[in-house]
Amino acid sequence: MKIGIIGTGMIGSILAKKLSAAGHEVKITNTRSMPELTQIAAGLNAEAATLEEVVQGVEAIIFSIPFNAYQNLPKNLLQNVSQDVTVMDTSNYYPARDGEISGLQGKTESEYISETLGRPIIKVFNNIFAYTLENRGKAAGEEGRIAISIAGDNEQQKEVAAELVDVLGFDTVDGGTLAESWRQEPGTPGYCTELNAEQLKQALAEAQRGKGPVARDFVMDKLQNFQIDPMPPHDEIIALNRSASAVN
Numbered sequence: 001m002k003i004g005i006i007g008t009g010m011i012g013s014i015l016a017k018k019l020s021a022a023g024h025e026v027k028i029t030n031t032r033s034m035p036e037l038t039q040i041a042a043g044l045n046a047e048a049a050t051l052e053e054v055v056q057g058v059e060a061i062i063f064s065i066p067f068n069a070y071q072n073l074p075k076n077l078l079q080n081v082s083q084d085v086t087v088m089d090t091s092n093y094y095p096a097r098d099g100e101i102s103g104l105q106g107k108t109e110s111e112y113i114s115e116t117l118g119r120p121i122i123k124v125f126n127n128i129f130a131y132t133l134e135n136r137g138k139a140a141g142e143e144g145r146i147a148i149s150i151a152g153d154n155e156q157q158k159e160v161a162a163e164l165v166d167v168l169g170f171d172t173v174d175g176g177t178l179a180e181s182w183r184q185e186p187g188t189p190g191y192c193t194e195l196n197a198e199q200l201k202q203a204l205a206e207a208q209r210g211k212g213p214v215a216r217d218f219v220m221d222k223l224q225n226f227q228i229d230p231m232p233p234h235d236e237i238i239a240l241n242r243s244a245s246a247v248n
């Protein structure tokens, strides 16, 4: 598949490297100068492209940029992109990082992104940590394979996203429509808690609207209290996410 990726940070770079290693044709972009981007692209076995180029001539596009960066993207960026192209988004809203976002209130994060981009999106790769994505993939059918959920309003495009998730070593669970995608937002029981498919299905069903942001902010406060670099070990953060979001 021809894939364009916007953002080559923690998540975007892993996606680019792994999808290209799996045989996909990957183009990437970020905010750097073309010489620097070309160097980054070479390291990921991808092609460097401008923002305008990265969304053209591809079958799938993955946005993986900070939540507060979408509002500054060119308004007509996807104007000439066919509706057949699957547009995926990995983003999460963290108020402490992203600030107040006008137009977000009363919507799921993905409904806001969809409106901002001016077209439907598929929410995927938002509820898996970069570390998990990079290191904890397993072959299909292998014991303990971690699952992530996919939300969106287009079943066919959710299938496209699911194929990519599978190639990367993870199971998928249907996260419902974009309106229901709050169930996989930060602080929910299925957010970065490394569950298998059965457990994740249950976690999505048990999520309670309004509780996610409370658990999200609790976890962020806890992590800030460490005030040290490096962060606690990965498995401790997973355990913290699990306990903070647990439904009582």
Ligand SMILES: NC(=O)c1ccc[n+]([C@@H]2O[C@H](COP(=O)([O-])OP(=O)(O)OC[C@H]3O[C@@H](n4cnc5c(N)ncnc54)[C@H](OP(=O)(O)O)[C@@H]3O)[C@@H](O)[C@H]2O)c1
Pocket (backbone or CB within 6 Å): 006, 007, 008, 009, 010, 011, 012, 029, 030, 031, 032, 051, 064, 065, 066, 067, 069, 072, 073, 090, 091, 092, 093, 125, 126, 127, 128, 129, 130, 131
């Ligand atoms: N890190 C995780 O574990 C994780 C897990 C799941 C979901 N997410 C979500 O996924 C998104 C990306 O996360 P991340 O950790 O990969 O972020 P990151 O490491 O901060 O990387 C962000 C990337 O976006 C690029 N970018 C920013 N504005 C841009 C623009 N206008 N045009 C093109 N590129 C732009 C940056 O470019 P430069 O490199 O040029 O600065 C950078 O490559 C976030 O919304 C995050 O919440 C993160």
